[in-house]
Amino acid sequence: MTMTKLKLGVSALVVAGAATAFVIQNQAQEKLRVQNESLTQQLAQLQTENESFSNRLAATGDSKKLPDDQFNELLKLRGEVGVLRSQVDEAGKLREENRQISKELADANQTLRSLPSPEQALFNKTHVQTINNSKEIELAMKLFADDHNGLFPTNLIQLVGDSKELPQKWTNVVDKFELVNVGMTDGQYPLAISIRESNPRQSPNGKWERVYGLADGSAWYETSDDGNFNAFEQQHAIPPPNQ
Numbered sequence: 001m002t003m004t005k006l007k008l009g010v011s012a013l014v015v016a017g018a019a020t021a022f023v024i025q026n027q028a029q030e031k032l033r034v035q036n037e038s039l040t041q042q043l044a045q046l047q048t049e050n051e052s053f054s055n056r057l058a059a060t061g062d063s064k065k066l067p068d069d070q071f072n073e074l075l076k077l078r079g080e081v082g083v084l085r086s087q088v089d090e091a092g093k094l095r096e097e098n099r100q101i102s103k104e105l106a107d108a109n110q111t112l113r114s115l116p117s118p119e120q121a122l123f124n125k126t127h128v129q130t131i132n133n134s135k136e137i138e139l140a141m142k143l144f145a146d147d148h149n150g151l152f153p154t155n156l157i158q159l160v161g162d163s164k165e166l167p168q169k170w171t172n173v174v175d176k177f178e179l180v181n182v183g184m185t186d187g188q189y190p191l192a193i194s195i196r197e198s199n200p201r202q203s204p205n206g207k208w209e210r211v212y213g214l215a216d217g218s219a220w221y222e223t224s225d226d227g228n229f230n231a232f233e234q235q236h237a238i239p240p241p242n243q
Contacts, residue, residue: 119204127221130197130211133173134219137195142217145186152184152194152215177213181238190216193236200227212236 116124137156144153153159156174180193195213202208208227212220214236222232
């Protein structure tokens with residue numbers, strides 16, 4: 001029941017985050033669309049007016065021969081052309097900002113698509129927790145061995161009751177592991193498996209995973225297509241007595 005609640009909680013958080021990002025994305029896209037339409041219309045109008053003023057300027061000929069009223073009108077037109085050109089430059093800057101916003105939005109979309117599913121996020125979290133728990137248990141086993149002439153514990157509950165590193169509340173954590181190659185002494189077979197996850201876990205992509213702790217204190221995890229880990233376990237087993 002606790003695992004179900006945790007999974008539902010993680011799923012709700014991821015789905016809520018994705019929904020919020022989707023709403024923000026749609027709002028940003030709509031804003032960009034409106035800005036693009038407005039800028040396009042402004043540029044078209046400015047270009048038309050600019051061409052009209054330029055044609056009128058060309059038709060006036062030599063400004064020195066114009067009467068005062070026409071000359072003043074010409075100066076006014078030139079000033080308006082300058083303002084229009086400034087506006088065109090500003091519109092160009094806005095288009096560049098628009099392009100940058102579009103790129104950032106595309107990058108955000110890519111990030112959103114790369115987020116793991118709620119099931120994968122929960123699996124990843126469990127993976128990290130299990131690896132860390134394995135390292136803590138291995139450390140406690142070595143401390144136990146230091147106090148017992150190099151001998152590892154014969155069961156993990158004994159380890160919880162004896163170790164200062166693992167408080168009693170860790171009993172439920174230790175229950176998720178089991179001893180392997182019982183009877184080893186510390187340093188005898190450093191690469192032999194000392195503990196393993198009691199039950200393999202299946203990931204959302206169908207593969208199976210199991211976490212191991214080796215006698216040297218390191219933590220390993222192996223994956224399998226069918227949940228069979230015999231090859232790895234045989235490779236890290238205690239050698240037969242005649243070897």
